[in-house]
Amino acid sequence: MAKLYLIPNLLSEGDWQNVLPAHVLPVLTQTRYFIVENIRTARRFMKRVNQAIEIDDLTFFELNKHTPSNEIPSFLNPLEKGEDIAVISEAGCPGVADPGAEIVKLAHHKRMEVVPLTGPSSIILSLMASGLNGQNFAFNGYLPVKSAERAKAVKVLEKKAKIEQQTQIFIETPYRNNQLISDLLKMCSSATLLCIAANLTGENEFIATRPIGEWKKGVPDLNKQPAIFLIGY
Incomplete structure (x- = not known):
């Protein structure tokens, strides 16, 4: 067959x-x-x-x-x-x-x-490496592009992450990565955990999970790099 x-x-x-x-x-x-x-x-x-x-x-x-x-x-x-x-x-x-x-x-x-066939999934690999809840999670695809709509979406996801203990996973077009990170730092509380996973399986792979408060001290330049983002508690 x-x-x-x-x-x-x-x-x-x-x-x-x-x-x-x-x-x-x-x-x-x-x-x-x-x-x-x-x-x-x-x-x-x-x-x-x-x-x-x-x-x-x-x-x-x-x-x-x-x-x-x-x-x-x-x-x-x-x-x-x-x-x-x-x-x-x-x-x-x-x-x-x-x-x-x-x-x-x-x-x-x-x-x-x-x-x-078995193979790499940025969703699963980033979740594995994040240290966030791997038993209750949701992939949300792309967040809205417009600032007001994105702010609302982030707040909804952050609330779900906290109340339901559900890890929220999302992506962005590579050339808008830095803007997304900037928005997350402004919109999320300092205690919210953010995992940034970029260039997964590549030679310059980067994966780190830190509270928003710590990310405010410095974030990587992810312009035009494939990345995926997770928030949780």
């Missing part, structure tokens, strides 16, 4: 063998159909894993916010004909804060076999 493989991608530059399990190699090498968020970056990732892959012999379907919804079901046509398909995320695990969830949902609706 043909399978829909979910292949994790790297979070940072570096040797893929230090981050991804060995079974990613044969799946990438033997599969001929791929559903990806960006064809160019997917091809580059595949070549990093196996230079011998003949990229021009493969078929790619691009799934992102620009993909017409009526086109998505056709991406599974090879699976219905007995051909394996692999979904590759831009970074981390497919379907987690990733448009790949849509095709996975459709595959389940069609009673197709879905096989997730």
